[in-house]
Amino acid sequence: MQGVIAEQGMNEMWGESTVKLRAENAERGQLFNDGNYAMFIHWGLYSQLGNKVDGKTYYGIGEWIMNPRMAGIPIPEYKKLAGTFNPQKFDAKAIAKLAKNAGMKYIVITAKHHDGFAMYDSNACDFNITKTTPWAKDPMHELADACRAEGLGFGFYYSHNQDWTFPGGGKGPQVDENGKAATFDDYFVKKCLPQVEEITTQYGPIELVWFDTPGNMPKKYVQQLVDVVRKNQPNALVSGRAGHDLGDYETLGDMEVPHKNVKGMWESVDTTNDSWAYAWYDEYWKTPKEILRRLIACVGRGGTYMLNIGPRGDGSVPERAARSLRESGEWIRRYPQVVYCTDASPWEHALPWGDVTVKGTKLYLSVFEWPTSGKLYLPGLKTKITSAKLLKGGMGESIKFSSSNGWTIFNLPTVTPEKLVSVIEVDLAGAPDVDPVFGLDPEIETEILAEFAKVENAELSHKRWMEKFGEWKSVHHVHNWTPEGKATFEVDVIKSGDYNVSLTYAGEGRLVWGVNVEGGEHIQNEQNSSHNYQKFPIGWVNFPTPGKYKIAVTCLEGNSKTSSLKAIRFSPVQ
Template sequence: MQKNWFTTGKFGLFIHFGLYSLLGGEYKGQKIRGLAEWILNNADIPLEEYRSLAGEFNPQEFQAENICRLAKSWGMRYICLTSKHHEGFALFDSKVSSYNSVQASPCKRDFVREMQEACEKYGLTFCVYYSQAQDWDDPDAYRAYHDNSQKNFARYFYGKCLPQVEELLTNYGKIGMIWFDTPIDMSQQHCRELSELVHKLQPECLISGRIGHGLGDYISTQDNRIPAAPIEKMWEVAGTMNDSWGFRKGDENWQTAATTIHKLLKIAARGGNYLLNIGPDGQGRIPAACLTELNKVGEYLEKAGESVYSAYTLPLYVYEINEYCFTARDHQLYITFFNPEKLQGRTFDIPNICNHVVQAKWLNLPESYNEERMFRETSTLEGDPCYIVTLPKNLPNIPALTLKLTLAEADYRQNPL
């Protein structure tokens, strides 16, 4: 497996799934503030009581093949599953701790194995999330917003964390990336040992930036945060479709397809990847509203995906704009307009781009929409080069519309102000 799967793939699926999915952000009839997957910590649920959820964990609707088929149709190139989140419950068959979905739950299922095999079948790169510092079930692991000074972290680190990471990287084939999270007070030595173990077992496996002490193979931004400027190093934004990572009952603040595409294109143009999360419920069902918006994203990428995959890092455009953004590949410039139904028939002056255009074509519209008057090159009264783009009328209801410009030059060029 070559590491360039990350730089060319651009779009991945994050899956937050665990015992917290059964609670859906509620405890004893009360909605608990904060992220749904943090409910054990935020509601201070007694461990014995929380552990009993494992006996109810039987998500018959969680089907790895269906998830991978959907991810493929949504235009995603890799999948990252929470093999063990902060709650400490593992979704794989671990010999280190019996607190896992195979040994402690009636379903007796190894979800990491199921996802790994389904990803292989659908040509997706399989990745795993592993909470290396926090494990709220282990008395010696760290726990956010609690006093960790009396803990014997080394006992947990060598007794559970390192052995479980070794299991993941030994028993489940090629792992594209391991997504560590919240290092908290981990020492540089411990982070380095963890990094060395990963690269020893699977030299091509990427390590997320949240391993700590700058030891990641790429930059992990803060949740849902898109850098304001291009970054030449490898980086990734992990984001949510609504307000939580794990399933939360009543959280209907779903990100629209247009917003998802806009974020994806901005991230790609600035050199990064977008790892977008879904949180199945306790039965393994993906919320219907989430499916609806992601299906629209997939329909767009099926026709206009070339504007995303393998896009190279662009300098920021010289002017602030809201209605459209740019991505580029060799000899290609893509201009994508968002919510085009509101913009139909409008003409946009796009100055200061110096490339000469050989051909202009709408990627995700029928050929009949490609007319001579939709695009032309000219110059402003001040002498700056300028593109004139006119959007068609009677547009279908689509979240984004992409114009592909084939350039005479290999690289993107713009005039400075």
């Protein structure tokens, strides 16, 4: 893998620590808590390069292009870019309208990223968009006004620790223009603190200040910044990446959508392709269905989803990104009750066909994989159902349902009523009471991730890595297997019979895996491994009767010390 960074090193950079956003007249945190969906924007000098410098393309996140780990552009050369930055196609009203049409409730944009260039009119440092570019406008005023006109919240991203161009800034020059040694205090007092004062006083009410990468920044500095936000914007939230447990909520790792419910107030930050800032080559856009899958997964796990766009250097938004946002937004307008003001799924994880969100005594089943048999299986629901409807826009058609072995079975048409995601509204007699055990769907493949296993004589941990610079991947995996090591999964079976078992894993060379049904069959098989978590078949197992079973996975032979188990999958043999 290229650019592997240890989990500990990444955590030190992001500095996660903590304690949801609101429209202008709402209480503090309400829009974050109820809106659940926001737009992130990464836009700056780096955007006009688009990851190409002197004819060479650099693959990775564009906002780091000047850093030595990317193109390594010297500070004087990088600052010259301001002389050609002229974003004539920037349209604040169109961007705010795009966010509104996407179903997003607020926008957070980069006021200053690690490169130190302020994208607003700053008096604290001349390296800013109004003083050093031929455009000489403040786009933040335009965007703040456009957001308010659309009824959206507005907030700023601010890199408070890293500043690569100001003397004394984190990872920046250590001497000033006169050759005198510069300290972090010089940067903080002369630039950072005054700029946070500016962004919290010059743009009207804001919803959020999104600090980033505190690293080893001392607590006294972070506290001063938080105090400024509290004084000037008492209704604004502060991101967990401020550091030192001074933020209001937790931000998960970049591009990370959790698989199990997360307690407390949190957000996932993601991007519409692989880069945060614009990269000319990056056309790997998330489809409307994938955006909805990740959004509903975040809401279903109890959090908020902030999805990034990266405008080009001329200020325009790539149309393919905008199209995906608009199409997914059209779906949200038809089914707002699925996304806004909802609670986490009582199953605490996704289901084979989709996901669940909750509003009071109503369940909303978002069906991504439509069952062509006309039967949808819901395991573990204990609360009585009073009615169920298949929604079509604002209308609902009653559907029949039955119970069997602790499962609910809904009778559906064989053709999905929606192109992207169909929705079933389930009314309950009371608050949902659920057994969150994984049910093996009798028609659709069921994947159970390793993080849901009980692990003995091996290790279960979370690791992250970068496949391109800044493109984060992550996995919870079982590794460091001993001869007695096993990962045990509990499953609930509604239909007895044979199921094909596959494992998703990585490792080196030859590996022999065993799968054991407690009180039943044992199977094992040898397969080669891969570095990127491919799915390998192991064999069939039989569940003789409906009910609950425990399934143990073991690494029996081969390079077991390198083996890394990500998931087990069950497909009914039909």
